[in-house]
């Protein structure tokens with residue numbers, strides 16, 4: 001096998017990083033990245049990474065990790081706001097960066113090694129890519145390559161009930177904050193955090209009942225934005241919500257039982273999704289392409305073998321993360337019920353929502369929070385099941 005011509009569909013994190021990694025290792029190969037958007041245009045605002053999420057990048061490409069880290073906002077705690085009370089979950093660190101900033105850095109890396117970047121180029125049919133040795137489908141959730149061969153990839157797709165819209169705001173929040181609000185319209189929560197000196201991500205989520213009651217289905221993007229801004233007026237303290245294709249969506253759970261077909265291989269969101277509440281989609285996408293590149297390098301003479309090796313090594317890791325993401329999303333699906341808890345109980349329910357952490361671990365991880373919780377909550381045998389409602 002000689003992979004001298006590779007087509008990468010999609011210039012998001014997965015496609016750009018694949019292009020960069022492959023061309024860096026194989027300077028003679030032709031690597032073409034097709035991206036439908038113009039350079040410098042993207043959807044969404046900032047994305048978060050857990051403390052350790054960029055470690056793999058640091059190991060693989062310290063220079064890129066350094067360039068990205070320098071643009072990141074970081075903090076040590078999570079804050080929950082419920083019934084107007086702030087509860088701090090100390091010791092749960094995250095970093096955040098603007099999606100556009102992140103993509104701009106990856107674009108520069110790809111360009112620096114000679115990847116051909118075709119911005120403003122929509123791939124309309126997989127047939128346009130005939131003649132390439134390998135097609136990397138990094139074209140996100142609505143992947144054309146995957147949809148063209150859905151049966152062969154054995155794709156499944158389902159949706160959560162809750163609705164969310166991804167906004168930005170100029171209000172700066174000191175930590176990743178989850179704000180829960182009840183108004184006459186219904187129950188809402190927002191996931192918000194700063195991702196640059198000037199901007200924060202502000203994802204508004206509501207249960208389906210609330211969404212239907214408000215009539216969001218028939219509202220324009222601007223009407224929805226204004227309503228959400230009003231619901232979170234106290235949190236926003238006079239700042240506006242900013243829209244960027246911020247339409248209401250149901251979180252899609254996408255999975256493929258087969259990760260490759262013929263000379264086509266799926267990576268990132270084209271392959272799987274992970275709920276935004278665990279902030280791992282981008283990291284998963286990057287790790288996918290690291291695994292793909294190393295499988296292709298290892299099995300230099302056998303494309304099929306390499307694609308199977310990619311799936312075999314990566315699949316158990318992705319499955320574990322998707323399982324954790326589903327558990328976290330399930331907690332959010334019931335957030336109006338959790339709002340019946342006191343702020344402290346809500347904090348405990350939130351931090352234990354994965355069901356994988358016990359009180360001893362929590363005391364080590366969040367000593368201040370647990371000091372308050374232990375002082376005010378019932379004894380160890382009452383109400384201390386992880387994620388318990390009351």
Ligand SMILES: Cc1cc2nc3c(=O)[nH]c(=O)nc-3n(C[C@H](O)[C@H](O)[C@H](O)COP(=O)(O)OP(=O)(O)OC[C@H]3O[C@@H](n4cnc5c(N)ncnc54)[C@H](O)[C@@H]3O)c2cc1C
Pocket residue numbers: 009010011012013014015034035036037046047048049121122123124138139140141142143144166203267268269270276279280281282283285
């Ligand atoms: C509300 C929300 C919040 C999120 N927050 C986080 C977070 O905090 N942390 C985190 O790590 N992840 C987060 N994610 C997930 C993250 O955004 C994705 O997992 C990540 O972008 C996947 O990267 P990707 O390269 O696989 O796909 P994408 O980023 O979707 O990139 C795909 C690219 O392909 C292009 N494309 C598609 N079709 C074609 C075509 N036919 N021709 C040419 N180009 C095409 C698209 O324009 C796009 O640029 C969030 C997602 C959502 C919805």
